[in-house]
Amino acid sequence: MDSMIHDMAERLFRDHVTHRLREDAASGQFPEALWMRIEEAGLAMALVPEAAGGFGVLPGEALGLVRIAGAHGLPLPLAETLIANAVLAGANLALPGGRLTIAEGESLRLERRGEKIHASGHLTLVPFARWANRIVTIAVLDGADYVLSLPVKELALDPAQDLAGMPRDDAEVDLALTEADVGVVSRPVEGMRALGALIRSLAIAGAMETILEMSVQYANDRVQFGRPIGKFQAIQHYLATMAGETAASRTAAEMAAGSYDTPAFALTVAAAKARAGEAAEKVGALAHQIHGAIGYTQEHSLHHFTKRIWGWRDEFGTELDWTGELGRAALSSPHDTFWHFITDSAVQGAPA
Amino acid sequence: MSLTAFPPPPSCTDYDDLRQEVRAFLAEELADFPPEKRAESWNGFSRDFSRKLARRGWVGMTFPKEYGGHARSALERYVVSEELLAAGAPVISHWIADRQSGPLILAKGTDEQKRRIVPRIAAGELCFCIGMSEPDSGSDLAATRTVATEVDGGFRINGTKVWTTYAHVADYMILFCRTGKSDDRHGGMSQFLVDLKATDHISISPIIDLGGEHHFNQVVFDNTFLPSDALLGEKGEGWSQVMSELAFERSGPERFLSSFALIEELIRLLREDATEAQQAEIGRLSAHLMVLRQMSRSVAGMLNEGKNPSLQAAIVKDLGALFEQDIPRLARSLVTRPAVPGGRDSYAAVLAYTELAVPSFSLRGGTREILRGIIARGLGLR
Numbered sequence: 043m044d045s046m047i048h049d050m051a052e053r054l055f056r057d058h059v060t061h062r063l064r065e066d067a068a069s070g071q072f073p074e075a076l077w078m079r080i081e082e083a084g085l086a087m088a089l090v091p092e093a094a095g096g097f098g099v100l101p102g103e104a105l106g107l108v109r110i111a112g113a114h115g116l117p118l119p120l121a122e123t124l125i126a127n128a129v130l131a132g133a134n135l136a137l138p139g140g141r142l143t144i145a146e147g148e149s150l151r152l153e154r155r156g157e158k159i160h161a162s163g164h165l166t167l168v169p170f171a172r173w174a175n176r177i178v179t180i181a182v183l184d185g186a187d188y189v190l191s192l193p194v195k196e197l198a199l200d201p202a203q204d205l206a207g208m209p210r211d212d213a214e215v216d217l218a219l220t221e222a223d224v225g226v227v228s229r230p231v232e233g234m235r236a237l238g239a240l241i242r243s244l245a246i247a248g249a250m251e252t253i254l255e256m257s258v259q260y261a262n263d264r265v266q267f268g269r270p271i272g273k274f275q276a277i278q279h280y281l282a283t284m285a286g287e288t289a290a291s292r293t294a295a296e297m298a299a300g301s302y303d304t305p306a307f308a309l310t311v312a313a314a315k316a317r318a319g320e321a322a323e324k325v326g327a328l329a330h331q332i333h334g335a336i337g338y339t340q341e342h343s344l345h346h347f348t349k350r351i352w353g354w355r356d357e358f359g360t361e362l363d364w365t366g367e368l369g370r371a372a373l374s375s376p377h378d379t380f381w382h383f384i385t386d387s388a389v390q391g392a393p394a
Numbered sequence: 395m396s397l398t399a400f401p402p403p404p405s406c407t408d409y410d411d412l413r414q415e416v417r418a419f420l421a422e423e424l425a426d427f428p429p430e431k432r433a434e435s436w437n438g439f440s441r442d443f444s445r446k447l448a449r450r451g452w453v454g455m456t457f458p459k460e461y462g463g464h465a466r467s468a469l470e471r472y473v474v475s476e477e478l479l480a481a482g483a484p485v486i487s488h489w490i491a492d493r494q495s496g497p498l499i500l501a502k503g504t505d506e507q508k509r510r511i512v513p514r515i516a517a518g519e520l521c522f523c524i525g526m527s528e529p530d531s532g533s534d535l536a537a538t539r540t541v542a543t544e545v546d547g548g549f550r551i552n553g554t555k556v557w558t559t560y561a562h563v564a565d566y567m568i569l570f571c572r573t574g575k576s577d578d579r580h581g582g583m584s585q586f587l588v589d590l591k592a593t594d595h596i597s598i599s600p601i602i603d604l605g606g607e608h609h610f611n612q613v614v615f616d617n618t619f620l621p622s623d624a625l626l627g628e629k630g631e632g633w634s635q636v637m638s639e640l641a642f643e644r645s646g647p648e649r650f651l652s653s654f655a656l657i658e659e660l661i662r663l664l665r666e667d668a669t670e671a672q673q674a675e676i677g678r679l680s681a682h683l684m685v686l687r688q689m690s691r692s693v694a695g696m697l698n699e700g701k702n703p704s705l706q707a708a709i710v711k712d713l714g715a716l717f718e719q720d721i722p723r724l725a726r727s728l729v730t731r732p733a734v735p736g737g738r739d740s741y742a743a744v745l746a747y748t749e750l751a752v753p754s755f756s757l758r759g760g761t762r763e764i765l766r767g768i769i770a771r772g773l774g775l776r
Contacts, residue, residue: 102402251398258773272775275763281773282766286713289398289706293692294685300402313681320678362674369677373661373668380661381480381654384683389407 047097050083051107055114061343067117068207068346072173077118077141086120087137089128094137101302108241109295112248115346117208119143119170121241126178129237133189133225140175143168146234146358147179150215152188158218159183161190169357171211172199180227180234189225192217204353206346232307238358239315240302243295246318246354249347250288253329256344257281260333271332280328287321294318297388309371309387316364319355326351397705397772403691404698409473416477419450424481429740432482433655433747436489436648437609439560444488444518447478453488454496454516461500462513468698472647472691479651486560491515491522493646494639495568499587502627502635507587511566523564525555525571525588525613526636532557533764535636536579540571540615542586548622549573549586551615559758561598561611564590569615570636573629583632586624593618605735605750638702643759645693645707650686650714652755653721656748659741660725672728679724682717686710705772708765715756722749 058076067073080086084097088107092098108121119141126142150163161181168177177192198214258281261272271277291314298314301307326348330337337344355361375383423446424432431438447453455471457463478485496515499507514520531537540553553571561567569586576582590596595618601610627635657679664672690710696703722733725745735750737743756762 254398254773258775262774262776270776272770275767278770278775279763279766281775282712282769285397285769285773286709289400289709290682290685290689290713292398293400293689294681296400296402297685297688310684312677313684316678316681317685361678365674365677365681366670367677368680369668369673369675372676372680373665373673379480380658384680384687385413385476387680387684388688 045099045103045106047085047088047099047103048106048110051085051110054079054083054085055110055116059114059116061346064115064117064343064346073117080118080120081140086123086142087127089124090131090137094127094131102296102300105240105244105299105302106296108244109248109251109292112245112350113252115206115249115252115343115350117206119174121245122169122174125237125241126176129178129180129189129234130191130225133227135189135191135225136222138176138191141170141173142176142178143170143174144234144238145171145177145179145213146238147181147190148233150179150181150190152181152183154183155218158220159188159224160218161192162216165213165215167202167204167210167357168213169204170209171197171213172201172209177213187227189227190219191223191225192219193223204349204357206349206353208350208353232311235358236308236311239364240295240298240311242354242357243291243298243311243314243318246322246351247288247292247295249351249354250284250291250318250321250325253325253344253347253351254281254284254288256347257284257329257332260337264334277332280332284325284328287325291318291321301388306387306389309368312364312368312371313387315355315359316361316368319361319364322351322355397709397769400689400692400706401695403688403695404469409470412470413473413477415450416452416474419447420477420481420483424483427482427484429482429655429659430737430743430747431484432658433744433751434484435482435652435655435751436479436485437559437607437751438482438484439486439521439563440484441487441518441521443484444521446518447483447485448488448516448518453492453518454512455492457496457500457512457516461508462516464516468694469691472694476647476651476687479647480654482655487521487563488515488518489648490524490559491520491566494642495522495524495566497642498568498585498635498639499626501638502585503587504623506623507626511587520566521560521564523558523561523567523590523611525558525561525567525569527555527557529554529556533761535570536633538570538572538583540569542571542573542584542620544573545619548624549620551586551618551620553615555613555615556601556610558598558611558613559609561590561613562600562608566590567613568626570632573632576630580633582630583636584629585626585632585635586620587626588620588624593620595619603754605747637704640760641693641697641702641704641707643707644711644765645690645697645703647687647690649711649759650683650690650717653718653748653752656721656725656744659744660721660729663729663741675724675728679721686714686717689713705769708760708768708772711760712762712765712769715762718755719752722752 087095088104090096122143145165145168200212294314294317298310377383454463455466542549567588573584574582733746734742735746
């Protein structure tokens with residue numbers, strides 16, 4: 043698919059997301075200059091309606107940016123900001139600009155205190171929280187969903203990180219929300235878990251494409267026993283297996299992205315996260331097997347990608363969470379046959 | 395990297411009416427068709443069923459109307475195909491002709507060949523088999539020894555084909571053989587359209603598989619005369635003609651639905667009460683199936699646009715075979731009931747049939763090893 047915004051992102055990341063930049067970010071340096079370029083290009087607005095500052099592209103195309111960011115190991119919350127902006131816009135809240143992140147809000151307690159809504163509770167391992175201005179989340183009050191935009195400077199953060207060294211911070215929430223920071227959800231929206239699972243599936247697919255490319259390159263270049271190791275059938279089969287897993291993950295993630303905002307989203311995103319998470323295991327292991335000892339070093343850039351996919355598969359629902367969800371839907375479906383459930387899953391999702 | 399990008403297939407909701415018509419037809423036709431017969435999947439043979447299907451316009455769907463076809467899209471054909479497979483309908487009598495031989499004749503055949511053969515395929519009248527493998531030429535197709543020697547008015551064929559599925563009932567064979575010497579390993583090959591019912595000096599003998607089934611045959615050509623007009627396509631172009639069939643042969647829903655009868659049996663048993671572990675396994679299966687179907691439909695979309703997605707097709711077949719072959723393991727990990735050939739109950743019978751069928755899934759239509767070699771080269775390995 044030819045896409046101007048994809049080309050723009052590809053060029054920007056190719057020029058600026060270097061091994062050094064990923065190293066520095068993993069050791070705690072926030073890549074501010076790069077963020078400014080991303081913000082100038084407007085990439086984080088791609089998923090909001092044109093009237094709210096978006097490009098007027100279909101969700102599938104906008105979300106393709108997440109796969110591309112994953113392919114470059116971008117150490118910034120572009121995917122999270124993209125989703126946060128879309129959720130805010132969907133609740134008719136103002137878009138604050140800058141870096142945003144998302145969190146699952148089920149653990150938050152909302153209560154009315156006079157005119158204001160008070161939020162309290164504990165958010166765990168919020169992606170890039172310390173580099174973000176706001177955490178966007180969805181929580182329930184009196185049976186209704188509310189979108190919340192929580193200012194990070196008013197939260198107490200407890201820093202941690204994911205396998206790739208990216209910030210994943212716990213946040214203690216205990217604050218009265220201003221009117222501008224609470225939006226009523228006027229129509230059913232997907233929970234933050236599903237939206238988070240969507241961006242992680244896309245990012246895993248993108249990173250795996252890079253891992254595959256690096257592995258093909260290495261197999262062509264590395265000579266042992268007098269020939270490139272890619273001449274050995276065992277290595278060829280590893281690469282073919284990686285290609286299959288990567289293609290399946292990308293197809294799955296794009297199927298979910300293509301059904302964003304449709305009834306099919308709930309089941310396709312479950313399939314996408316489960317499939318990509320499973321593939322991450324195989325693809326990571328085979329890439330390291332092909333690369334040998336050099337790929338196990340800090341110096342080689344392979345680990346920036348393998349650690350990312352291993353981390354991402356744990357976030358916003360693991361394989362076990364999502365296969366459980368999908369299995370319950372399949373087994374409780376009122377369809378006559380499992381086949382009818384499968385064909386409907388791609389169209390209208392789980393029957394109400 | 396284009397090899398891992400499968401473009402989104404066109405929406406399938408456009409064909410919802412078609413899907414419902416096929417389902418209604420199958421519900422009626424296969425009302426008394428037992429699970430253990432459905433387990434045979436696309437290896438089930440019924441000329442009667444194929445003719446009935448053809449009368450509904452669901453054979454030769456993509457063929458042009460002037461040759462008895464219905465000028466419908468590859469996506470519409472896909473809907474019918476997957477519904478037939480999911481129901482375990484007995485389709486082999488028309489399947490190979492509909493999938494690849496008909497399209498091959500339409501693409502490479504003479505006008506006379508098209509007029510003589512294609513309308514009868516579309517009517518569900520003709521069963522085709524593919525004469526490709528030989529005793530010394532399995533995965534290594536270029537080692538083909540069967541030879542066609544040009545003589546007055548035609549060719550003399552000598553050689554032996556094996557693993558020829560349904561040759562014992564088929565009306566025609568698409569024969570792949572050598573017609574000339576060539577320095578190029580892939581040169582000097584041709585394809586022939588062999589009328590099995592009207593040609594002398596062909597002997598067909600059964601090869602019984604480990605499940606006791608007679609699908610395979612050995613076919614011996616002993617100085618067999620074929621008229622000149624049996625040549626299909628260009629003399630010497632057999633290799634490239636075969637390669638262009640592969641995307642059709644390798645990407646369809648038959649590459650991941652062959653064990654589907656067992657999946658339905660398994661889910662029937664788990665529906666009432668499943669543990670969380672069982673739910674998760676069914677969820678994993680569902681995820682794989684949803685994704686394979688999307689990939690396979692994506693290839694159908696590419697074929698419909700006249701592209702040649704043979705690399706993507708190889709990926710679908712490799713992943714599809716892994717999926718199909720894994721179903722007996724999955725079933726055994728979730729339900730403790732022994733497999734019984736012929737069956738004490740339908741689950742036991744379907745499990746037994748499927749366990750004995752799955753080893754062939756990564757052999758037929760291109761072995762796993764061949765497919766992975768093709769994929770690896772497609773990735774840019776030097």
